[in-house]
Amino acid sequence: MNTEHTNAIEVTRLKKTFGDFVAVNDVSFTVHTGEIFGLLGPNGAGKTTLIRMMTTLTPPTSGAAVVAGHDVVSDADGVRNSIGVIPQALTSDPELTARENMSIHAKLYGLTSAERQKLIPSLLESVGLTEFADKLVGSFSGGMRRRLEIARGLVHSPKILFLDEPTTGLDPVSRTAVWEMINKLKEGAGLTILLTTHYMDEADRLCDRIAIVDHGLLVALDTPTKLKDSVPGTDIVEAEFDNPPADWNAALEKLDGVTSVTSQDSVVHIASTSGPLTVGELMDLAREHRVAVRRVSVQGTTLDDVFLYYTGRQLRDAASETTRRDVSHLYK
C-alpha cells in the first residue's frame, strides 16, 4: 500500500448489520491527515460500530475502509500497527501500575527495551502522571485512567489516534484535562485524531470537522462553523408563553428576521438572523395579543441546533430514545 496519501482515513459505503438491525448504513467520509475529526451522535447511533470497523475490531458487512493506507479487512495488521485506539470502556489494567500498563502494551507492539525506557517516561510526563507512574491504576480516578490510556495508545507512535467517547463518565475537571491533552496532541507532530462523542460542546471545542451520525446514517459533515452556518438563522430565540392562540407560531414566523419556528412541548424555538430584533418584535406582538411571555432567551447557533436541524430531534431526546432500544446485541 502506498504511504503518499493525504487522507488518513477513507471510508466508502461502509455498512454493518446485526441480524435485521442496521447499525451503520452506507456511510462514506474521509479524514484528512493531521485533523481532529469528530463523529457526533447519540448513544446507539452507530459511532462505536463505525470506530470498531475502522480499528479492525468488527468486520464490516459491506463497503471498505482504508486507514493509514491499509485496508481494514485485507491488511488488518497494517492498520493495527498504524493506529492507537482508546476504546470507550476503561481498558487499562487496574491491578497493574501505570508504568506496567504502558510497558506491556509497548511489548505487544514490539518496542525494544531501549525504546520503552525512552518513550514511557516521556509519555507519562506528557499526560501528567509521572508521580503516579508506579501506583496501581485501580487507585486512579476515571480521568487519570483515561489520560493513561491515551498515553498508552500513543506508545508505538501511531499515525492515527481513535478515541471512542473519551470523556464519557468523567467529572467536569477531568473532562477539561482530557480536552487539553487532545488539543496538545493536535499541536504536536501531525497526529490525526478521530473521536466519537455525544457531547456537543466537546465536538465544538475539539474538532476541525464533524460528522453527525444518527440511526446509522451520516446526516451532515463539515467544520463546526460551517455546520452552524448551514442552519437557517444564526440565532435561536427560545421562548415560553402562557396560553398562546392557535395560530401563534404562524404569527411568530412573520416577524422580521425569523427563518423558522419549531416548538417542542411549551418551548418555542425561533431561528432568526437577528436575535435581539426578533425579541423586541416578539414582545410587542405578545403585548398586542395579550399573551404573557413566561421566559425568553437568545443564544447563538450551537451544535445542538445543528443536530436538531439535521435530525429533527434534540440530542438528549435521541439519547433517551435509543436507551429504550435494546442494542445489547451490538456488543456481543
Place this chain on the structure above:
Amino acid sequence: MKFQRIFAIVERDMRKFFRSPALMMSSMIFPLMQLIVLGYAFGGKIKGIKVAVVDEDRSAASRDVRQRFDAIIAGPQTMKIAEYNSLSDAELDLRTGFVRAIVYIPVDFSRRMEQGNRPRIAFIEDNTDNFVTSELLTRMQSLVQDINQGLNPFQPGQRLTVPPPRLNPLVDLQVVELYPYIEYIKYLLAGSIAMSIFIVAMIGGGITFIDDKSRGLHEGYLVTPIKKSELILGLIFSGAFKGLMAGTTITIIGGLIAGISRLWDPVRLIYLGIVLTTTSVAMLSFMFLLMVRVSDPLVPRAIFGVLNTLLYFPSGAIYPIEGFPVWLRWISYIDPFTYAVHALKALLLKDAGFQAIYSDVLILIGFSIVLVGLSVAFFKRQI
C-alpha cells in the same frame, strides 16, 4: 508468532497474580482440607464393631473356634464381642443396629466335625455399610483360614471348610505386598494435587479470563497487533505457571501431611515437575476451550462445581476406575485428571520411574496440543 507478545501476556498475568494472594490461597485451602478431612475420615482403621456371637453347640470344638476368634480380633480390635444365647435375639439386635453382624455356631457343629461332614459357621451381616462389611469379612476369612490350618484336636489331619468353598483349602495363597501399607490419605494425595491445579485453571484461568473480558480489558489488547494464538498461548502459559506453583505447593505440604517417604528425592522431584507442568498446561488448555466463546462472568462460576464433580471423581482419585460403569469410564478416558492422577500415584505411592509415567505425560501433551489448536480456531479475534 512473536514470543515477546506471549511473554508480555505472561508478565501481565503473573504481576496480577503475585499482587493478589487470594487465588493461591483458595487453590490450596480446598484441596488441602479435602485431603486432610477425607484422608482421615476414610483412611482410619475401623475399630470396635459390635458383633454378636451365638454358640448353640457349646462344645469343645465350638469353644476352640471362640478362642481362635478372640485371638484374631484381640490385636486390631476391629470387633467387640457380645455373647447371645439365642439367634433370634441376636437377629433382632442386628436389625435394630445394636450389633453389625452375627457369628453363629450351630448346634450340630461339633457333630459334623467329628463326621467330617462340612461343619459350618454362619456369618450374618448388616450389609448396608460396605466398609464395615468388608472389614468384618476379612477378619472372618482369617478365622476360617486359621481354623482350617490348625490341627483339629478331635480328628487329626482333617480340615474344616466353610461355605462357599471356592478355593481348595489345600492350596495356600501367599500374598506379597509390593509396597508398604498405603493409608487412604496417601491414596488421595494425587487427586488433591490435581484438584489444586484444576482450581487454579478455573479461577486463575476461566474466571479471570471472563472477568477481564467483561471489564473490557481484552478490547485494549485486541486493538494491538497481537495474534490470537499469541494471546491464547500467553494466557495458557501464565495460567499453567500458576497451576504448577499450586501443584508443587500441595505436593510438598500434602506429601508431608500424608507422610510420603523420600519426598525430596531429586529424580522423583524432576518427574513430578514434568507431570505437574504437563497437567497444568492440559488443564488450562481444557479450560480455555470451554471458555473461548463465553462472555458472561456468571458462566464459569456456575459450572465450577459441575466440572469439579465431572473431572475429579471419574479420575480414579478416590476410587479405582476399574469399578466404574462403562459410561463413566468413557468420561475418565477424556478427563485430563485421570492421567494426572495415574502418573502422580505412580510417582508418590510406588516411587516408579519414567517408564511408569511417560504414557500419561504423552497423552497430556497430545491433549494440550489438540485443545490449544481448537481454542485458537474458536477464539474470536473480533468483537
